[in-house]
Amino acid sequence: MSTKEGPQTSRRGPYAKSAERRRAILTAAHAVFAAHGYRGSSLQDVANLAGMSQTSLLHYFPSKSDLLLAVLNWRDSITGDGTAPPDPEESLSDAVLRQARFNEDVPGVLELYTVLCGEAVTEGHPGRDYFTQRFERLRRSYARQLAQLAGEGRLRPGVDPDTAAASLIALWDGIQTQWLLAPGSVDMAGCLRAYLDLVLVPEENPERASAGALPLAPLG
Amino acid sequence: MSTKEGPQTSRRGPYAKSAERRRAILTAAHAVFAAHGYRGSSLQDVANLAGMSQTSLLHYFPSKSDLLLAVLNWRDSITGDGTAPPDPEESLSDAVLRQARFNEDVPGVLELYTVLCGEAVTEGHPGRDYFTQRFERLRRSYARQLAQLAGEGRLRPGVDPDTAAASLIALWDGIQTQWLLAPGSVDMAGCLRAYLDLVLVPEENPERASAGALPLAPLG
DNA sequence: GTCTATAGCCCGATAGAC
DNA sequence: GTCTATCGGGCTATAGAC
Numbered sequence: 378m379s380t381k382e383g384p385q386t387s388r389r390g391p392y393a394k395s396a397e398r399r400r401a402i403l404t405a406a407h408a409v410f411a412a413h414g415y416r417g418s419s420l421q422d423v424a425n426l427a428g429m430s431q432t433s434l435l436h437y438f439p440s441k442s443d444l445l446l447a448v449l450n451w452r453d454s455i456t457g458d459g460t461a462p463p464d465p466e467e468s469l470s471d472a473v474l475r476q477a478r479f480n481e482d483v484p485g486v487l488e489l490y491t492v493l494c495g496e497a498v499t500e501g502h503p504g505r506d507y508f509t510q511r512f513e514r515l516r517r518s519y520a521r522q523l524a525q526l527a528g529e530g531r532l533r534p535g536v537d538p539d540t541a542a543a544s545l546i547a548l549w550d551g552i553q554t555q556w557l558l559a560p561g562s563v564d565m566a567g568c569l570r571a572y573l574d575l576v577l578v579p580e581e582n583p584e585r586a587s588a589g590a591l592p593l594a595p596l597g
Numbered sequence: 598m599s600t601k602e603g604p605q606t607s608r609r610g611p612y613a614k615s616a617e618r619r620r621a622i623l624t625a626a627h628a629v630f631a632a633h634g635y636r637g638s639s640l641q642d643v644a645n646l647a648g649m650s651q652t653s654l655l656h657y658f659p660s661k662s663d664l665l666l667a668v669l670n671w672r673d674s675i676t677g678d679g680t681a682p683p684d685p686e687e688s689l690s691d692a693v694l695r696q697a698r699f700n701e702d703v704p705g706v707l708e709l710y711t712v713l714c715g716e717a718v719t720e721g722h723p724g725r726d727y728f729t730q731r732f733e734r735l736r737r738s739y740a741r742q743l744a745q746l747a748g749e750g751r752l753r754p755g756v757d758p759d760t761a762a763a764s765l766i767a768l769w770d771g772i773q774t775q776w777l778l779a780p781g782s783v784d785m786a787g788c789l790r791a792y793l794d795l796v797l798v799p800e801e802n803p804e805r806a807s808a809g810a811l812p813l814a815p816l817g
Numbered sequence: 818g819t820c821t822a823t824a825g826c827c828c829g830a831t832a833g834a835c
Numbered sequence: 836g837t838c839t840a841t842c843g844g845g846c847t848a849t850a851g852a853c
Contacts, residue, residue, distance in 0.1 A: 495715010547771025
């Protein structure tokens, strides 16, 4: 990483060009996999969209499964893998809702995630380990954040942090699927907000109560 | 449907045999699609498992997409399509938890549902309409049941029946995916019960309170 | 690094004998 | 109804010229 960028011809020409090519392939693969899934896509489709031959594509990614894993990791590096150290200034609710709205606006992100996640539960799918580990990581991360809130009395009594963590992730994934099949009939952010309002206690601020707070009158 | 069962040779021989063959194919296709998804499966795989040639299979189901739709409808006729008129003796919670535990015990049911549902969001997938309509039907059915409970004061104040209906379905689907990837780490029925306990008010029966009821003390 | 050519295989669907 | 044979095509991956 010093001034000598490359041992080959020009300073950083080949490296930069190679990186550009890889990025073009990843962009194309993201779109193709999102539209047809992993098994429904071909390397030829990706190569055509990227403007190169199928064999040139295989020069950068030696196999189709390597390309899939590269796309998944590339997606994490852009949208975040969901376990980035949470900004202490931002509440859990705000972070979840912000991410949900962001995903809704970027075309292909939810399609890719949903179809690959579904495919990944099948035998021998190259993305299976990725999603297994992703879910474990996410459950741990949210459970930790929810346990922290419980310690501050911000979790509704009787709510188990581990259960709520898995449920939040599940609700999120499931509502994305419904939204993809009927965008006009499903309110992703609304469902997530409603769940968080059920699980969390609004911050103690009697002067400016949270807008989404539910009436919490005793029942029965 | 009178005494004359068939216009062909023996009384009901040919029809019965044909129905058996179709059932054998559907059983095999269910297993193969569950293990590899629709795009990852071949008619040859299904035919091998059913003990016949691939062309014989196509005699009963004229195309691969026809076979898929037949499997989906066959599954509905066995496990119920989720909108069967609810037994008035059984509560919503009991019905959901019973179905969840049933699905957990029948091998392949959740695998099939999860992978096909994920694939179905892709372009041109033959199961897309099925899942779109299924979700619409389920949302209406649960929303109606929840609205009825709301009228009886059994819904937690501030909970919207439509939002809760979509959320319940989403949570259910999402937790199935997590369970398939980590059966030992996820408690499907526990997550569903926890959500229903958050949304529903336990039946008014001061002498025998619901076992899963949460403390509902006022907060904040 | 890029390409053409192709190996080697699998696919869904059809034709037609029996 | 069942089969063999096959059509016409697509697939991943490799070989090798330039």
